[in-house]
Every structure is written in C-alpha cells, then in structure tokens.
Amino acid sequence: MTNLTLALDVMGGDKGPRVTIPAALKAVSEYPNLHLILCGDEAIIHTFLSKNNQVNNPQLSIYPTTEVVEMDDKPSLAIRNKKDSSMRKALDLVSSGDAQACISAGNTGALFATAHFVLKTIQGVERPALISSLPTHNENKHVFMLDLGANVFCDSQVLCQFALMGAVMAETVEGIKNPKIALLNMGEEEIKGSDNIKQAAVQLSANDEINYIGFVEGNDIFTNKADVIVCDGFVGNVALKTCEGVARMVYTKFKTHFLNNLTGRILGKLLTPAIKKVFKTLNPDQYNGASLIGLRGIVVKSHGNANVTAFYSAILEAVKEVERQVPEKIKAKLEQGLLQRP
Amino acid sequence: MTNLTLALDVMGGDKGPRVTIPAALKAVSEYPNLHLILCGDEAIIHTFLSKNNQVNNPQLSIYPTTEVVEMDDKPSLAIRNKKDSSMRKALDLVSSGDAQACISAGNTGALFATAHFVLKTIQGVERPALISSLPTHNENKHVFMLDLGANVFCDSQVLCQFALMGAVMAETVEGIKNPKIALLNMGEEEIKGSDNIKQAAVQLSANDEINYIGFVEGNDIFTNKADVIVCDGFVGNVALKTCEGVARMVYTKFKTHFLNNLTGRILGKLLTPAIKKVFKTLNPDQYNGASLIGLRGIVVKSHGNANVTAFYSAILEAVKEVERQVPEKIKAKLEQGLLQRP
DSSP states (O other), X not given: OOOEEEEEETTOXXXXXXXXXXXXXXXXXXXXTEEEEEEEOHHHHHHHHHHTTOTTOTTEEEEEOOBOOOTTOOHHHHHHHOTTBHHHHHHHHHHTTSOSXXXXXXXXXXHHHHHHHHHOBOTTOOSOEEEEEEEOSSTTOEEEEEOSSSXXXXXXXXXXXXXXXXXXXXXXXXXXXXXXXXXXXXXXXXTOSOHHHHXXXXXXXXXXXXXXXXXXXXXXXXXXXOSEEEOOHHHHHHHHHHHHHHHHHHHHHHHHHHHSSHHHHHHHHHHHHHHXXXXXXXXXXXXXXXXXXXXXXXXXXOOTTOOHHHHHHHHHHHHHHHHTTHHHHHHHHHHTTTTOOO | OOOEEEEEETTOSSSTHHHHHHHHHHHHHHOTTEEEEEEEOHHHHHHHHHHTTOTTOTTEEEEEOOBOOOTTOOHHHHHHHOTTBHHHHHHHHHHTTSOSEEEEOSOHHHHHHHHHHHHOBOTTOOSOEEEEEEEXXXXXXXXXXXXXXXXXXXXHHHHHHHHHHHHHHHHHHHXXXXXXXEEEOSOSSTTOSOHHHHHHHHHHHTOTTSEEEEEEOXXXXXXXXXXXXXXXXXXXXXXXXXXXHHHHHHHHHHHHHXXXXXXXXXXXXXXXXXXXXXXXXXXXXXXXXXXXESBSSEEEEOOTTOOHHHHHHHHHHHHHHHHTTXXXXXXXXXXXXXXXXX
C-alpha cells in the first residue's frame, strides 16, 4: 500500500465514535502506510484516543468539527445549515485534495446530496450512483448492483452510464475481465418492462465496449448470471432492502423453529455457528461499504448501524478504490466518448 | 361450501395435466359440493381420468379445447390466435357465468391480458392487479402485496385503487378488520420516492375509508407493519422475485455448508426437515395462488412450476374468493364513490 490519507466522518451512524474510532484504530494498526483524519467532536475523539493510548499516533489526526448531521436531517438542510459537520468536513477534505476518500456511516440522503454538491460529478457523468456488491450462490463471487437509492428515476442514458461505471467497478475492484452487464427487469423478454429500460437495452446492445447480456429478473440477482446489475435507485433500493428483510425473516424463523422444543433447542445450539455464518454472507452492507460512484472523489457509505467490523471493512473498501483509481478509470472510459448523450 | 363450479386451465403450467388433474381430483374428493370443468385436450384428460377411475365422476366435466397457450407466447398473440386454448375457454366460462372462477398455471402475461380482455374490469377500476399474500415473521399472519407485475407503471390514482382492492382482499379473505395499508417506497420519510407515490400518499391520507399508515421499505414487507403493501407492478415483481432468489440462495448456502464435512453432513441430515419447513413458508406462490383482482370475475394464477399441492391450494384460493364474493365487494366499495378519478 502506498501512502494514503482518508477522511472519516467519526460522528456518523447510529453509534458514531463508539464504532468509527475502534475501526479507525484497527485500520491504522494493520496498515502502517495509512493515515486517517478523524472529523468530529474534538473532545470526544480525544477521550477515545487517550483511553487507547493513541493520542500521539502519527497515523491519526483530528479535524475538529462542531456539528453533526443527524440521521433524520433533510439533505438540503444538511448542505445549507451544517457546514461545520463531521460529514461535510470529511467531504471538503477530499475536495481540497487533503484526503483521497471519505468514509461515513451517516444519513445516506445527506451524504449523497452533500457529496454531490461538494465533489461534483466526473465530467460526462450525469448522475452519481450508489453501488454495492451482493453475495451470490457462489461463495467466491459477488455481483455489483447499482443504483441502490441515490436516484429515484433514471432515463436510459443514465442507466447506460451506470452500466459503464458498474463495469469499471467490477473490473478494477474485483478484477473481473469483460464483466457481464444486465438490466434488472420484470421479465427476460425484450417486450417486458418500462420504456427507459427497453431503450437502455437497445443502447447497450449497440455498444461494443460493454458486455451486455440482457434482462435479468429479481431471482437472478444472486445466481451469477451477471457481474453487474443495473436499475434505477427506487427499484435497486427496494430489491436490496427486500433482500435484507427476507434474510432477517429466515433467521427469525430458524430461531423460532429451534426454540419450539428440546430437541430443537439442542440442534439449534449445534447449528448456531452455521446459521450465523450463512446469514453473515447475506447482508453485505453490514460488513462492506456501498460506494457513491461517478463523483470526482471516493465516498464509501457504511451502514447506519454498522459495527466495528463493518466500518473497518468500509475503510478497506475506500483504500481499494483509491489504490485502483476508480474515479480516474471511469473518467477515462467516458473520455473515450462512450455513452455521451447525443 | 355452497355449490361451486370452477373452470381449470388443465394444459397450463410447466407440467400441465400431470399436475392440474391430480390437484383437481384431490379437490373434488375433499369438497363434495365442488364441480370442476376441466378445459383442455379431451384425449389427454380422458386418459388421466380413466387411469384414476374418475371418468364418470359427476363433479368433473371436460370442456374440450384444441390449443395451448405456451409459456413463451406473446400475450397479444395468445388473445388473437388462440381462441380455442384451454386458458381462453376457462376464462370464457367465467365470462358466460358457467363457472365462478378460473384457475391457471399458464403464461402469466397471456393470462393477464386474456382475462382483462375477456372479463373486463369492474366498473370504476382502471387497472386490474396481481395480488398475493406473502409470509411474515409471524407464522400466523400474511401480508398482501400488489401489484406483482400486471402493470409496469401505475399513477397515483391507480395505486389508490390498488390500496382499496388490497384492503378488500385482506378483509374478506383473511378476515383482517380495518387492514393497515402502506405504500412501498425507498424510504419512510414523506419527501422520499417518486411523484406518483408521493401523490398517492396524499390521496390515501385524505381518505377516511382507508387505514393508510404511510411508507414502508423493502425490509418491512415481512415485519407485519402493514397488512397490505401497494406498489407498481415493476417494483412488486422485482421485490417478489428478489424474495424468491434470496430464499433459494440461503437454501443453497445451507446445503453447501452442511456438505462440507462429516459433522456437517450428519447435522445437515438431522436438520433437513427443519430447513425444508422454514423454506416452504418462504415461497408463497409455490403453495398458494396469486389472484388477478379488479376484474368482473375471479382468476387465480398458480405458479408456472406449481406442484399438485400448489395447484390444489390455488383451487382452494379460488373457492375462498368465490364464497367471499371478492369482486362484488370491490364493486360495492367503488360504488361508494371512493377513489374515482375526479
């Protein structure tokens, strides 16, 4: 790892510094070339660092801020009224070049809007998108899905740009050559779906730079049919959250089932590790970050209720994206004149 | 049960008569007041009945048809070119009043389009919808969700009518008084989502006849927050299929996990019944039917790869809807002047 500086929104997320600071300490202890700028309440950060004898750790610095973007703050108000928030400052540091990426577990809407406002999109990108990798049947393979909620509706041109950005992520972050790109639809037949999706299918089919494989349905998200699945933010968000909801329900049903009788309870005890292991793989944003891509800087969003491991993984995700120069590669692809609106 | 006559599309579904006829035999043997009209290839049906010594069963009659709507037939062509198909005739029998409901496991798009064409919508209903009940954390409660794919996009007025039709289903079929109605959205805050959903929220909030509780997200489909969840067909279809996809993936992961080592294999064997039981509750359209509502007749769609139990359950679902007069109750609600476009 070359020398890297990342800005952390220490105050963001349901548990704020109780999660973000231990994750930061773990990251710097494991990566000696990593430098983290901790944006947040100076006194609180100092207390945490001093408890851990890390006040003088040269890999850590504090950027004191006085405000916090709350989980229910409206995005527009966060931009306008919380200019000295930990979230805003972490993004400002990326914008000024003092940090190479920002990691936050804070309010998604506010993070998205502020990041868009502060960092701006890469030239040629019309809309940034929220992307994450999801588990599949094959333990060693993931599927990238975007947009997961940054944009409500996307026209065909925007969907095509998402396809391109998703392909860059799959290639650079997961090392998949010529990744298979699919559009999420309500059927596999060409005649199915909304006009924007049908138009995007035509545009993607005509583009030799993109390995477009056609439509997939919700049940095929996890079957490794595609490496990248493209949809608008509304649909992506519903699919992602439905996925979380089903996983949680199955987990509850197993627990209930095994609590019903003595044999069940004994079996349940024996099985707890297996059940936990399976379910751990199912909620990706619990252990990984989702990224805002299409911006002139790297922003990784950790889950609001992320634990230390999850936030630590989000830091590593940011490291990976910085090292592999994701924004630069998206820019280069777009400069080839691909997918510009005529 | 009062005397009932239902029309079965015997040829529909991946397995056609091999599934539909055994399900029909089971239904008539258990319900002496039930009469089933078997629409399909006369010779095939006769062979099945004669193998089971049921040729002279007075509860069964054959309606011979010469065509079959294939699973990949385009809806418009099915309507135009397959007027003597088992699917079409089963719907014609409902239209003529010779049967009180139609049950089919055939091509969803063709069934929807043909049913709409043959039966027409209830006066005041702008679009029919596909509705099904899904499992929840609470084993004894289900949640109704619509539209599951009959319509790509729905404006606010149509969403409000779906809310009303869903409420009628929850009240009459599940006996839920004053059912809680929610709109599926990408966030719970009022400012989130697309314009049609935000407008529908305003209209539903202003309607005293509907117990509208607000927006829910994908992860809340299964938590009993709402009794009825309303969305457009695209989103509903993606959510439903994502649900199926996750369930299948979890099942695969469990199997893989338990096959990995000897202890795992032994534990896995002990657990197979529990795992199967949990997963059986997760794929509702495998054991239950989805209904097309808003039409002047009852149409229950069984899953394309339904087995005998699933198709039998779809027959019982149709019986329930006939007995509880679902279309009549939707009509009555609409005649109260509720939710008419101004």
